[in-house]
Amino acid sequence: MTLISRFKRKKSDEVISGDIANREVEGLSQGQIVRRRFLRHRGAMISLIVLGAVILFVFSALDLTIGFIKYPGWWKYSIVDQPDIRTNGCPPGLGGCPTLSVNPFGAFGLGDHPFGQDDIGRDYFALVMRGAQRSILVMFIIGIVGGAIGTTIGAISGFYRGVVDSVLMRFTDFIITIPSIIIGSVIGYHFGNLGVTFLAFYLGLFAWTGLSRLVRGEFLTLREREFVDAAKVAGASNRRIIFKHILPNAVGVIIVSVTLIMSGAILLETALSYLGFGVVAPDVSLGLLISQYQDSFTTRPWLFWYPGIFIILIALSVNFIGDGLRDAFDPRQRRRISRKEKAAERKVAAEKQG
Amino acid sequence: MIAYLGRRITALLIILFGSSFILYNLAAISGDPTEALRGSTDPKAQAQLLALTRTLNLNVPPPARYFLWLKRIFSGFNFGNTRDGHPVSVDLSAAIPTTIRLILLATIIAIVLGVAFGIVSALRQYSRFDYGMTFVAFLMYSLPIFWVAVLLKQYLAISFNNFLAEVTIQPGWILALSVVSGVFWASLISGDRKRVWKIFGIAGGISALILTVLSITKWFANPGLGPIVLFGLSVGVAYGITFLSTGLGNKAALKSAQVMVVIALVLYYPNQYIFNHAGGVQTILVQLLVTLGIGYAVSRYFAKIDRRPVARTAMITGAVIGLLILVDKLMQTWKPYLATDAVNGRPVPTISESNSLLPAGNFWFTFLDTLLHLFLPTIALSLISFAGYIRYSRGTLLEVMNQDYIRTARAKGLTERTVIMRHAFRNTLIPLTTIIVVDFAAIIGGAIITERVFGWRGMGTLFNKAISDFDLNLLMGVFFVTATLAVLANLAADLIYSALDPRIRVVGS
Numbered sequence: 001m002t003l004i005s006r007f008k009r010k011k012s013d014e015v016i017s018g019d020i021a022n023r024e025v026e027g028l029s030q031g032q033i034v035r036r037r038f039l040r041h042r043g044a045m046i047s048l049i050v051l052g053a054v055i056l057f058v059f060s061a062l063d064l065t066i067g068f069i070k071y072p073g074w075w076k077y078s079i080v081d082q083p084d085i086r087t088n089g090c091p092p093g094l095g096g097c098p099t100l101s102v103n104p105f106g107a108f109g110l111g112d113h114p115f116g117q118d119d120i121g122r123d124y125f126a127l128v129m130r131g132a133q134r135s136i137l138v139m140f141i142i143g144i145v146g147g148a149i150g151t152t153i154g155a156i157s158g159f160y161r162g163v164v165d166s167v168l169m170r171f172t173d174f175i176i177t178i179p180s181i182i183i184g185s186v187i188g189y190h191f192g193n194l195g196v197t198f199l200a201f202y203l204g205l206f207a208w209t210g211l212s213r214l215v216r217g218e219f220l221t222l223r224e225r226e227f228v229d230a231a232k233v234a235g236a237s238n239r240r241i242i243f244k245h246i247l248p249n250a251v252g253v254i255i256v257s258v259t260l261i262m263s264g265a266i267l268l269e270t271a272l273s274y275l276g277f278g279v280v281a282p283d284v285s286l287g288l289l290i291s292q293y294q295d296s297f298t299t300r301p302w303l304f305w306y307p308g309i310f311i312i313l314i315a316l317s318v319n320f321i322g323d324g325l326r327d328a329f330d331p332r333q334r335r336r337i338s339r340k341e342k343a344a345e346r347k348v349a350a351e352k353q354g
Numbered sequence: 355m356i357a358y359l360g361r362r363i364t365a366l367l368i369i370l371f372g373s374s375f376i377l378y379n380l381a382a383i384s385g386d387p388t389e390a391l392r393g394s395t396d397p398k399a400q401a402q403l404l405a406l407t408r409t410l411n412l413n414v415p416p417p418a419r420y421f422l423w424l425k426r427i428f429s430g431f432n433f434g435n436t437r438d439g440h441p442v443s444v445d446l447s448a449a450i451p452t453t454i455r456l457i458l459l460a461t462i463i464a465i466v467l468g469v470a471f472g473i474v475s476a477l478r479q480y481s482r483f484d485y486g487m488t489f490v491a492f493l494m495y496s497l498p499i500f501w502v503a504v505l506l507k508q509y510l511a512i513s514f515n516n517f518l519a520e521v522t523i524q525p526g527w528i529l530a531l532s533v534v535s536g537v538f539w540a541s542l543i544s545g546d547r548k549r550v551w552k553i554f555g556i557a558g559g560i561s562a563l564i565l566t567v568l569s570i571t572k573w574f575a576n577p578g579l580g581p582i583v584l585f586g587l588s589v590g591v592a593y594g595i596t597f598l599s600t601g602l603g604n605k606a607a608l609k610s611a612q613v614m615v616v617i618a619l620v621l622y623y624p625n626q627y628i629f630n631h632a633g634g635v636q637t638i639l640v641q642l643l644v645t646l647g648i649g650y651a652v653s654r655y656f657a658k659i660d661r662r663p664v665a666r667t668a669m670i671t672g673a674v675i676g677l678l679i680l681v682d683k684l685m686q687t688w689k690p691y692l693a694t695d696a697v698n699g700r701p702v703p704t705i706s707e708s709n710s711l712l713p714a715g716n717f718w719f720t721f722l723d724t725l726l727h728l729f730l731p732t733i734a735l736s737l738i739s740f741a742g743y744i745r746y747s748r749g750t751l752l753e754v755m756n757q758d759y760i761r762t763a764r765a766k767g768l769t770e771r772t773v774i775m776r777h778a779f780r781n782t783l784i785p786l787t788t789i790i791v792v793d794f795a796a797i798i799g800g801a802i803i804t805e806r807v808f809g810w811r812g813m814g815t816l817f818n819k820a821i822s823d824f825d826l827n828l829l830m831g832v833f834f835v836t837a838t839l840a841v842l843a844n845l846a847a848d849l850i851y852s853a854l855d856p857r858i859r860v861v862g863s
């Protein structure tokens with residue numbers, strides 16, 4: 001008897017966590033729940049801020065021309081300027097050392113050449129900024145192109161099934177078998193000189209395979225659901241069903257895999273440029289900078305560190321944002337309820353009873 | 355089974371055909387091999403242009419030219435010649451073993467470590483270790499492989515070689531490494547605050563002690579385990595494996611593992627004799643088989659019922675102790691290896707796949723040399739897939755732990771060890787086989803870059819040459835090999851999948 005009553009009064013941890021989680025999402029729409037979960041993901045939020053800050057910083061640093069609008073960058077050098085190589089303040093025999101100082105107890109300042117200078121005196125800060133601009137541009141173009149193609153192919157083959165599905169999926173298999181670095185090199189070596197936008201566009205044409213498989217799977221399950229049947233009975237056209245009913249439900253999968261494509265894209269671009277099959281001189285890319293200066297690592301390490309740090313910063317934040325989105329869109333995912341919250345809940349429950 | 359295999363292989367052949375067709379056309383339309391000759395004013399250029407057009411069949415449009423290429427493949431794997439006249443198949447057969455060595459080792463290491471860390475991470479969900487591992491995994495995802503490679507060259511090769519000249523570890527390093535070790539173990543075992551600090555202290559202290567002893571005795575100049583340390587390690591291995599495999603409560607398994615330790619130690623000196631007089635890959639394989647045989651016999655002696663888990667325990671224990679003895683032998687080779695003129699005291703290489711100056715004929719020198727040359731590229735290559743395996747095995751195990759059969763297993767009173775190792779771990783392995791395939795394509799791509807950075811003469815070098823010379827025959831040869839490898843990995847994963855998961859039936863219907 002006492003055992004049973006004790007059992008009744010004392011709720012298990014799991015039940016309490018469930019209670020808290022359920023109460024939190026009561027009366028919220030799916031979109032609101034997702035938004036709330038995403039905003040609560042600490043890693044993703046930090047990454048979002050970091051990525052936003054990096055994009056602003058990088059794109060505002062140098063001159064930018066969009067159509068007729070000319071924006072003068074806030075940084076004094078461009079990638080073609082060749083000021084004299086700085087030697088005072090550098091170790092003997094080494095020119096163009098970085099002037100960036102982030103000493104927490106001393107002065108904080110960029111100095112004349114925060115990231116140093118390269119062999120011929122070009123300002124390395126300007127070069128890294130331009131490289132990062134290129135990488136971010138490539139990342140977004142590949143993400144958009146790959147995402148659009150992948151969604152279209154996955155949606156068509158999942159919705160119409162049958163012959164269309166088999167043909168499209170075999171085609172996907174063909175492309176998935178070719179390692180992306182091989183496709184990328186073939187394209188990059190011959191289209192790299194057309195400029196970075198074209199290169200990214202062509203690479204995007206082959207970056208959709210994983211996404212299309214996932215979208216297809218999502219469409220295959222969603223098209224059997226009741227709400228699709230209801231729409232069909234109400235006389236909705238296929239187009240309307242795809243765009244108004246199924247696609248909004250598959251948007252989670254799409255967004256998450258687009259972030260994966262994007263983080264893969266930035267590494268693909270740098271790898272191709274490193275191999276010499278991507279962005280080519282006189283244009284600048286982070287991978288190209290690393291490949292040009294990898295041998296000077298022992299003598300002038302700054303030429304090697306800064307481009308790498310920017311690659312990692314961008315790729316890492318995109319990956320974390322993707323992780324946050326995945327958690328947010330996953331319906332089974334439950335937030336971790338801390339011990340404190342559980343204790344508070346227990347106390348409230350005890351007061352109610354007592 | 356045979357019908358199933360036939361169906362799978364047919365599907366894979368179709369995929370190979372389709373993807374090679376796409377790649378061939380893509381490569382053919384993306385550039386013009388005659389470009390250099392066209393612009394030339396040399397009077398002979400016209401004749402050369404005609405000759406080139408004839409040999410490469412450039413007057414045939416690319417889709418039709420693909421079938422000419424395919425026809426040659428079907429008539430006896432003739433890959434044609436490279437632009438400078440070598441037969442492609444000769445170049446390929448020289449490059450394949452190098453690349454496979456690299457890929458295989460990196461894949462195995464990534465799988466073993468990645469799955470182990472992923473599973474611990476899942477069992478300690480939301481702990482410091484879990485958060486740390488998540489961060490590390492994402493960091494590795496975001497690292498450009500060529501960038502890491504340069505860092506590895508500097509810090510693991512050049513600095514380590516410099517360190518070997520002195521062999522004493524600086525106190526600062528001892529302190530730093532001990533703190534790292536303490537943090538690692540404390541976050542791994544976790545618990546309340548007091549316990550965490552205690553573990554941190556113990557682990558850090560032990561690490562500091564070991565490092566100091568290694569430094570004072572100048573162990574790195576002449577490393578080795580010796581029978582005594584070997585015995586201690588073997589006992590640890592025996593208990594550890596028995597714990598994971600059957601639980602220490604299984605007396606038969608524990609006894610067989612202990613007997614394996616004794617047998618291995620008794621055979622230590624005879625083994626050294628065999629190593630010194632008949633060292634070779636075959637000998638090692640025979641020794642492995644003998645070890646497994648002894649393990650099986652021992653388990654037969656101790657276990658009267660339920661023999662399989664006991665046999666498994668004894669055999670794994672024997673194999674791991676055998677590995678330790680092999681490592682010990684390689685450590686003994688270290689000092690003479692360092693002293694050879696070809697090495698000259700700087701053992702960790704940053705470039706190429708073997709040291710050609712090394713005196714031939716000494717199996718242990720060659721073995722150690724191969725391993726040392728594999729050291730950096732393998733680390734660089736396995737980092738990326740390691741991250742993938744951590745994330746994936748963590749996610750899968752968390753999902754499995756929520757299944758009803760885990761609750762049932764707990765409810766019927768099984769120990770937590772049995773629930774995890776027998777019910778959860780095995781089911782986690784099933785979906786893992788599917789990402790091995792995806793990962794394999796990525797690792798081949800990674801190998802192309804890694805070979806470039808470390809100056810290996812493998813498929814990556816051929817690939818670079820093919821792209822920059824616009825050599826379609828060579829490119830297609832490289833692709834043929836990599837795609838076949840990927841496709842075979844795919845097939846193997848399918849078969850393992852169906853062997854592991856009884857729900858998937860392999861029937862010819």
